[in-house]
Amino acid sequence: MRWVPFTVVMCLPSAALAQSTRLYGVNQTELVVIDHGSAGPVHVVGPLGLPADMLPGSIAYHPVRERFYGTAFVGITATNRDYSLLEIDPATGAATVVGLIMNSRFAPSGHVESIEYIDSLGELVISHSDSGQNDFTSDNYRTISPDDASLVFLSKSTLDTDVLIYNSGFDILYSLDPNGSDWALVDLSDGSSAFAGSAIDTLADGAFEPGLFKNFSIDFNDNTLYRFDISMDGLSVAPGDALGAVIASSLVRGLAFAPASFCPGDANGDGAVNFADITSALENWLTVYDPGTGPGDADGSGTVNFGDITNVLENWLAACP
Numbered sequence: 001m002r003w004v005p006f007t008v009v010m011c012l013p014s015a016a017l018a019q020s021t022r023l024y025g026v027n028q029t030e031l032v033v034i035d036h037g038s039a040g041p042v043h044v045v046g047p048l049g050l051p052a053d054m055l056p057g058s059i060a061y062h063p064v065r066e067r068f069y070g071t072a073f074v075g076i077t078a079t080n081r082d083y084s085l086l087e088i089d090p091a092t093g094a095a096t097v098v099g100l101i102m103n104s105r106f107a108p109s110g111h112v113e114s115i116e117y118i119d120s121l122g123e124l125v126i127s128h129s130d131s132g133q134n135d136f137t138s139d140n141y142r143t144i145s146p147d148d149a150s151l152v153f154l155s156k157s158t159l160d161t162d163v164l165i166y167n168s169g170f171d172i173l174y175s176l177d178p179n180g181s182d183w184a185l186v187d188l189s190d191g192s193s194a195f196a197g198s199a200i201d202t203l204a205d206g207a208f209e210p211g212l213f214k215n216f217s218i219d220f221n222d223n224t225l226y227r228f229d230i231s232m233d234g235l236s237v238a239p240g241d242a243l244g245a246v247i248a249s250s251l252v253r254g255l256a257f258a259p260a261s262f263c264p265g266d267a268n269g270d271g272a273v274n275f276a277d278i279t280s281a282l283e284n285w286l287t288v289y290d291p292g293t294g295p296g297d298a299d300g301s302g303t304v305n306f307g308d309i310t311n312v313l314e315n316w317l318a319a320c321p
């Protein structure tokens, strides 16, 4: 066990010790942690261990089970795929197949788009089209069981719902159309939607960070990480800021924030303490946050300053809890 100076512990505000969040991603073969302040190289948690022909997609964090759930397909052709539900261990990255969701060859199945956990329902929800990849205007919302991948119909949308992002602060579900480039507010009770802002195109999965009150998504084609501002009432989302390219062994297809124990020295929140944390502190110099939420704030004080450089060095190469 690593020794922590008593005075350092005493200086940390309790909010910082309570909880922080990490942005996790899945690429073709790995669970990774992404620096959601400035992108750059990922921290690899571990291999998913899936068959080579199975391609992961959207992921969501289930706060009760403390596991990620994700969709994956075995692609025969774009309109001829078997979609399965995955369970992923945040500690090791190991993925197991919960069950088959659907096969795109047979109605009323289709193309699985996105998965999110909806706090107010206490359920995982997927969106999917009725009949294959090319049906962009009749997606369905269904709950999906983390026990056996069984589905229960909720409502039918008139949107292409490729990216769902759930705002747990205001119980708002956003849909991001990667082709039409708009954000929409989704009502799961009847499938209706309302315009929430213009976005940018070709995005893969996304996730909401409650402390920063921002949405994040990643470019489908080049792994650029985007951050989106949300209005105070949650009802509109602004065009995104490009934070930079996420550097991973392959394109990141799923994104989800998950709570993590506070890790002293981990300024960029990727679960490791190394040179990237010095860079993160310098890039966010003198920024002020709620303690425990902001990139660069290695010691969780709420301000990025010289204390954070010291804190990174004191915890150099420490294993994060």
Ligand SMILES: [Ca+2]
Pocket (backbone or CB within 6 Å): 058, 059, 060, 115, 116, 164, 205, 206, 207, 254, 255, 256
């Ligand atoms: Ca997600």
Ligand SMILES: [Ca+2]
Pocket (backbone or CB within 6 Å): 265, 266, 267, 268, 269, 270, 271, 272, 273, 274, 276, 277
């Ligand atoms: Ca780090």
Ligand SMILES: [Ca+2]
Pocket (backbone or CB within 6 Å): 296, 297, 298, 299, 300, 301, 302, 303, 304, 305, 307, 308
């Ligand atoms: Ca600090």
